[in-house]
Amino acid sequence: MSASADTQAEVSKISILGSESIHVGFHLLPYIFHTILTKLPSSTYVLVTDTNLAALYLSQLEEEFNNVSRSLGSKSRFLVYQVSPGEGAKSRKVKAEIEDWMLGEKCVRDTVILAFGGGVIGDLTGFVAATFMRGIKFVQIPTTLLAMVDSSVGGKTAIDTPAGKNLIGSFWQPSCIFVDLAFLTSLPSREVSNGMAEVIKTAAIWVEEDFAALESSATEISLAASSKPESTAGRFAKDRSAAQSLLLRVVSGSIHVKAHIVTIDERETGLRNLVNFGHTIGHAIEAVLTPTMLHGECVSVGMILEAEVARSLGVLSQVAVGRLTRCLKAYGLPVSLSDRRIASIPAASGLTVERLLDIMKVDKKNSGSQKKVVLLSRIGKTFEEKASNVDDDVLRRVLCEAASVVSGTPTKSPVVMATPGSKSISNRALILAALGKGTCRIRNLLHSDDTAVMMNALSELKGAVFSWEDGGDTVVVEGGEGSLTTPAGGKELYLQNAGTAMRFLATVCTVVSATSPDAPTTIITGNARMKQRPIGPLVDALRENGAKIDYVEGESCPPLRIAPNGLQGGHIRLAATVSSQYVSSILLCAPYAKEPITLELTGGQVISQPYIDMTIAMMKEFGISVERQPDSDIYRIPKGVYVNPSTYNVESDASSATYPLAIAAITGTTCTISTIGSSSLQGDARFAKEVLEPMGCKVEQTASSTTVTGPPVGHLKALGNVDMEPMTDAFLTASVLAAVAAQPCNAEREVAGSRPVTSRIYGIANQRVKECNRIEAMRTQLAKFGVETDEFDDGIIIYGKQLSTLTSGASVHCYDDHRVGMAFAVLSSVIPNTVLEEKRCVEKTWPNFFDDLQNKMGLQTNGVELQHASTSKSHQSTPQHPIFLIGMRGAGKTYIGKLAAEALGGEYTDADDVFGEHTKLSVSQYVETHGWSEFRATETKLLHAFVKEKRGNHIISLGGGIVETPEARQILAKHIANGGRVVHVTREMGDIEGYLDSIGSTAARPNWGEGFAEVSQRRAPWYRECSSHEFFNTLAPLSDQSQDDHHSAMRREIARFFNFISGLATNRPNLGSGRFSSFLSLTFPDITPALTDMDELTEGADAVELRVDLLASGRATEEYVAKQLSMLRLATPLPIVYSVRSKDQGGLHAPDNLEGYVNLVNLGLRAGCEFVDIEICWPVKTLDQLVASKGVTHIVASWHDWSGEMAWDSPALRAKYDLCAKYGDVVKLVGMAKSTADNLALATFAADHPEKPLLAINMGAAGQMSRILNPTLTPVTHPLLPSRAAPGQLSVVQINTARGLLGMIQPRQYYLFGSPIGASVSPTLHNTGFQALGLPHVYSKHEAAQVDQGIIDIISSPEFGGASVTIPLKLDIIPTLDMISEHAKIIGAVNTIVSLTVDGKRQLQGHNTDWQAIHKAVESNLTLSTGERSTALVIGAGGTSRAAIYALARLSSKPRILLFNRTLANAQKVASSFPESFDIETIDTLDNLPSRPKIIISTVPGDSLCLSHAEGTGIQLPKGLCTSDAAPGIAIDLAYKPHQTALLSLASTSGWKAVSGVEILCLQGFKQFELWTGGRAPEKKIRQAVMDKYLAQT
Ligand SMILES: NC(=O)c1ccc[n+]([C@@H]2O[C@H](COP(=O)([O-])OP(=O)(O)OC[C@H]3O[C@@H](n4cnc5c(N)ncnc54)[C@H](O)[C@@H]3O)[C@@H](O)[C@H]2O)c1
C-alpha cells in the first residue's frame, strides 16, 4: 500500500534505544495515523486524552483518523477516553476506570493505545499499557513542551499515590513518539515556560552551544512556540518559517540529548541521573508548592540553587550561575524562592530549610542518608558523570535566607584575590568595544543584569557581535565600527532597571541609521522604576543638538522614542549637576557625530568628575583623545572610530574591593587585591590609602594592585574627621571599622570637642537616597552591637568601642542593600554569632561574596534559618511612600491622621503647619495678601516636595482644597499609580456642617466665599479621582458605647485600616491551614440595632459578612453603605467580607445595574475590607478592572447556582471554578443539593481542587452536610439574626456540635497546673467558652507544687490539648516543652502550654499570655496626645513584673519605665536582665517620682499597698500618684484579691481607668483560648460567668 499524497510530511527522526522511533515536525496528524495504521496494525486503537485537549482537537483527530483509515481501507475501531485535566488523573482510581472501560469495550492484547496530551496523560496511559493484559503497544503524541522534550522520551511511566509522586509505575517504552510542534500554539505560555525549564536543563548539562542559542534567542523561541502559522504551513521544510525552523532545532536538540542519555543508561543507574539536574532541590520545593507551582518552575529554582551548591563547593564559576539565571529568567521562569509568584502563595510558608532537607531524604538517587546533587562544572558539563554526594551543611548554606560568618582569623591569609569587575568600567568597555573596529577580548567583565541588558541592546541594534570564551570568563566583542540600525519590526529595547544602560544608549540610539520604513525610530524602555528615573537634562542637550527624541509616557523620564541620524555635532551644552552619566553618554558617542563635538558643561559644580575622567581615560585606550580646555568645563572630541585593543582587563570594582581589605584590617591579617591599584580612577580606590592607612594599617599599592595588613586585632585607630565625598559608597565599610576603632585617632584629624575615639565621616549626604537610607541603616544596625552613633546633614559620627564590649549575636537587617550586607559581614568576622538576615542582598554586585569569603579568604560561613522569617519581615517593611489624607475641612483628618501615625509608629504632618513655617503667614493671611491662585500654587509646590522627600510611615494631612488645581490632582494620581496611598476622609455632610458651625470661623483657614454644599459637591469627583482609599469617620458613639469605648474602638479601627492599606497587617484569618473557619452573614436592612449584640452574634466566627445588597432593602446609597460599614467596624474587630449579591445569584442587587455594582464593589475595596466578594457572572472586563484595583484586599470570587442543575462533576462547574480561581484569592462555589449524595460529589470536587482556598457548599436542607464539611469560611447564621442568608445555613454551635459527633473535632483535655488553685475561676472561664461554641473539650484543675510525674503523664497523653500554668510552675515547666515563644523566652516564664501537630509530629509549645493581657488593657484604655512620651510605673520586682515590663516595652508609644521595689537590688536585677532599649529606671520610693506616670501597674499582692497607714500595713501610695498633666491615665492591679485594691480605689477616685486583676485574668484567658482553638473566645459570655463565680466567692 502506498501513502496517499496528503499523509506525507517531513520529519526529523531521532533514534532511541537503537530505533528511530521519535519523529518531530509540524502538522503531522495524517502522517501520524498513516504511520500507526501501517506500522502498528490493530483491530482497536484507544486514544486517551484530557477534556481540555478534547475540546481543542478531538474532532480534528477523529476526522484525520477516518480519512486515513478510509484511504487505507482499514476497518479498525477508534475509541476515545477523556479524563479530567491535571495531576489528579495520575491515580489508581483513574487507571482502574480506564482499564474497566477498555475491558467493557472488549479490548484485547492487540489493542494499541495512544497517549494524546501532556506528561500526565503520557505517564498514566503508558502505565495502563504496561499492565493491560500483561502489556500492550502504545504510542506517545505529546502536546506540551514538557512532554515533548522530557516525559514522553525514556519510557518511564507512573501514577501518584498519597505517599508521593510517581511511586508506582514501570519502564515501558512507546513504539513511537510523534512530536508535532504545531500543538504548542494552543499551549498557555506558562506551560511553554514550564517545558523550557527542561530544555534549558538538558542544554546546561550537556551541550554548551545549545545553551548559548537558548540564551541569545529567548524572545524568538518563546514567540515561535506561540505564533500561529497559517493552515498547515511547516509540514514540509520548504514552507517552514524561520521561527518554526528555530523551534524545531531547539526541541530536536533537546530530545536528542535525552534520547542519547536514555540509550546509554535506560534504567537510571548512573548517567541518566544527570537529567535530574535541578531536580533534587526542585522536587523538594515542588512537594511543598504543588499544585500551585508547576514542575518546571520548581526545577528552575532548583537548578539555580544546585548551581549555587556547585559554586559554593568551588566547582562552578559565578559567570555560569549568572548565565543560567538570566537564561531561565528570559523564559519567564522563577529563579529564587523569593520570586513573587512563589512568595505570595500561602504554601510557601512551608518552605523551611529543614523541611526541604527532610523531603530530600527520600530522593530516589540517594544512597543511604547521603544526599546527591548533579553538580555543574561549567555550562554544558557536569562535575561527575553522575550525581555527586553533598553534605547537608552545604545545602543549608545555600538554602538558608540568612547567613553567619564564623568569627576568627581568615585561614588563607595572606590572601591574594581578584574582586568582581567594576560596573562603570564594564559598561563603558562594552560600548567602546562595540563601537570600535576589530576584535576585543574583555576579561573580568562584571556579569550582571546591567551588562547583560547592555549587550542585548547592542546586539539588537546590530552594533556588535558578542560571544564567550573560557566558560564565559572572557567576552569576545566583534566591533561594528559604529554602524547600528534601528531594531527590526519596531521592537522596543527593554532595559529593566539598568540606569547606566539607559543613559548611555540614549545617545547611542541617536547615531543609529534608519532601516526599513516599519522601524523609523528606536524605543528604549524599562520597568516601572526605570520609568521614574530622570533623564531630562541629557534629552534636552541632545534635542538642542538636533536629535529628535520624544517622551513616550511621563515628561523627562523613559521610555524614549529616538529618531535615527540625530547626532549633528558642533557645540553641545549640558547641565551636568545631576548625573555624570549624561556627560559620559555624550562623550562616548561623540566621535561618531557628523561634526566634531565641543561639549560644554553648565550649571556650576559638576557632579562626580572622576567618572567623567574615567570615560575620557578609557576612550584614550580605545584610540580617541579628548581635549579638556584648561580650567573650564569644555571638552573637545575629534571625529573618529575607536580601535579595539586585542584584550581589555576590566579593573575591579573599587567599592567591592574595600570588603576583603577591611577584613584584613579588622582581623590583623594581610590581603592583596590584584586587580586594582593606584592608577585606578575609581574614587573608592583611595579607601586603602585614605581610610585604612590612617586607621593604622600597612598599605602597599602598585599601579594595579593593593595590599593591606591590619594592626593586631583590637588596635585600629579612630578616623577623626574624614571626607569621604570621593568614595561615598565605601563609607559603610569605614563605619563598621570605626565601630571597633578604640584607639585615639591621629591628632590632626581629631574632631574638636569630641572624644578621641570619634570617627566623623562627611561628604556622604547622597547615601541617604541609595538602596535605602544608608546613614540611618548603619546607625540602626550598629546600635544592635551597642555602638553609639550620631548623624548630621552630610554625614555620620561613630564612637569606637573596645571589641570585647560589642554585643555578640546581633541579627542584622540588610535592607536588601548589598553594601549593608557586605559591610556587616566584615564586622561579623570579629563579633561572634552575628547573623546577616538576607544574605542574597549581595547579589547586586557580588553574588558569590559568601562563597569567596569561605573559599578565597578562609572565613567559614554557615546558613542560618531565621525563626520568624515571615513575621519579622512584615514588621520591618515600612511602606515606601507617605500616606496622604484629603477631604473636606472638618471631616476629621487631623484626628485620624494623628492616630494613624501613632499606630504605624510614624510621623504626622499637617500641611497647613508646614505652609505656615514656610511662608511665615497663616493660610488666611496668605490668601488675603496674595490671593487664591498664588496660594494654590504654593500649596501644590509643597505637595510636590512631600511626595519627593517624605518616606514611609509618614501621614500627611492636606488642605481641603488641594484638589482644586489640576496639577495637584495629577501629583496625587501619580502618587497612587506609583503604589502610594491617598485616603479620602469623609463624614456625614450634616455632621461636618454642624461641626464647622460649632467651632465658628477660625482664623487659620479663609472662607470659601461660596456655600459649603456647593464646594463639597464640586470637589466630590476630585476627591474620588485623587484617592485610593476612603475612611468614613463616625464620630458619634454607637448606642451603648461610652465616649471612651467609642474612642478606643476608633483607635483600633484606625490602626487596623492604616496597617491594612500599607500592607503591614492583613487582619485575616489563616485560611488553608486545615483549620475550620467561618463568617457570620448579616442580613439586616439596617445593622444598627444589632451592633450591641455583635460580640454574641459573632461568637466562634472568624469574620463578618456585610450583605450590602440587603441594606436599605436593596436601595442603599453609597453614603449609607459607607456609614453602615463604619459602624460595623466600631462594633467588631473581626475582618469583614463585603458582598454585593445580585438577584440572579440570590441577592437583591438588580442584575442589569452594572454601574451600581461596580461602584458598590469599589467602595468595599476603597474602604479597606479584608475580603470583597466579586460575582463572576459579570463581564470579564469588569472583573479585570475590579481585581486590578484590589490592593491588599482578598477577592472572594463567587458563583451561586440556584437552579440545582449544575452537578459537581460537570465540565460546566469546572469552568466556573476556573473562572473563580482566576479572579479570586478565595473561590466560592454554591450549589443546591437535591439529596445528601450531592454533598459527596462536592467533597470529591473539593479534594481535587486544592489550589486555592475553596468555599464550596450546597444550599437547602439536603446540603447542610456540606456546610459541616466545608473547611474554609463557611457562612454561618446565629439564632439572634432575623433571617438566614441562605436556605440550610447553620450556626457555629450547630456546626461544631455536628463536627464533634462526626469525629472531625477531637475532644481535648485542658488543665490548670499550679498550687494553690482551689479557688481558681479558670475552669469556669474555659469551660464556658467551650460550651458556648459547642466544642467537645473539657478543662480541669490539676493541683501540683512541682513538675511531677502526674504532670508528665498528663502532657504526654494524646488527649492533652494544653494547659494554663500558674505559680509556682511558670519556670519549672519550661524544660518539659519542645518550643518556647520568643516573648516567653524574654519574659522568662510560661503561663500557657499548647499541644500542636507540626509536620506530623506532636509539639508542646510554651507561651506567655500575661503580657498580652496587660498590653491589651493598656492599648485599649490609654489616650495619648500625639508625640507625648508617657511614663509607666511598675510596682514590684517579682515574676509578674517581668510580663508587665515586657508589655510596656512593646507599646508603640514606648513609655519610659519606672520600676519600684522595696528592695532596690531586686528591681535592679530585673531591670538589668532586659535590653537597654527598654529604658527602665529603678526607684526605691514612690515619693518624688522623676516624672508623672500615666500608666501604673502593680504586681504585688493586694495587701502590700495601702492608701494610709490607718487602712493597712503595706506601702503607702502617695495621694497625688494618679494625676497627670493631660488626659487621665490607667492603673492595673494584677492582684486578684480583693476586688477593689488600694491602687484601684485611688485610680477611680482620681478619674483614672482602673483595670482589676480579674479582668486581666479574663484577657489572658481569652488569648489562651485563641491559642488552643485557633478562634476568638466568646468574651462577653465568659466574662459574665467568671464575674458571677468570682463575686460568689468573695
Ligand atoms: N515520565 C517522565 O519521565 C516524566 C518526566 C517529567 C515529567 N513527568 C510528569 O509529567 C507530568 C507533567 O506533565 P505536563 O507538564 O505536560 O502537564 P499536564 O499533562 O498536566 O499538561 C498541562 C496542562 O496543559 C493542557 N494542555 C496540554 N497540551 C495542550 C495544548 N497543546 N494546548 C492547550 N492545552 C494543553 C493540559 O490539559 C493540562 O491542563 C507530571 O505528572 C510529571 O510527573 C514525567
Ligand SMILES: [Zn+2]
Ligand atoms: Zn523534570
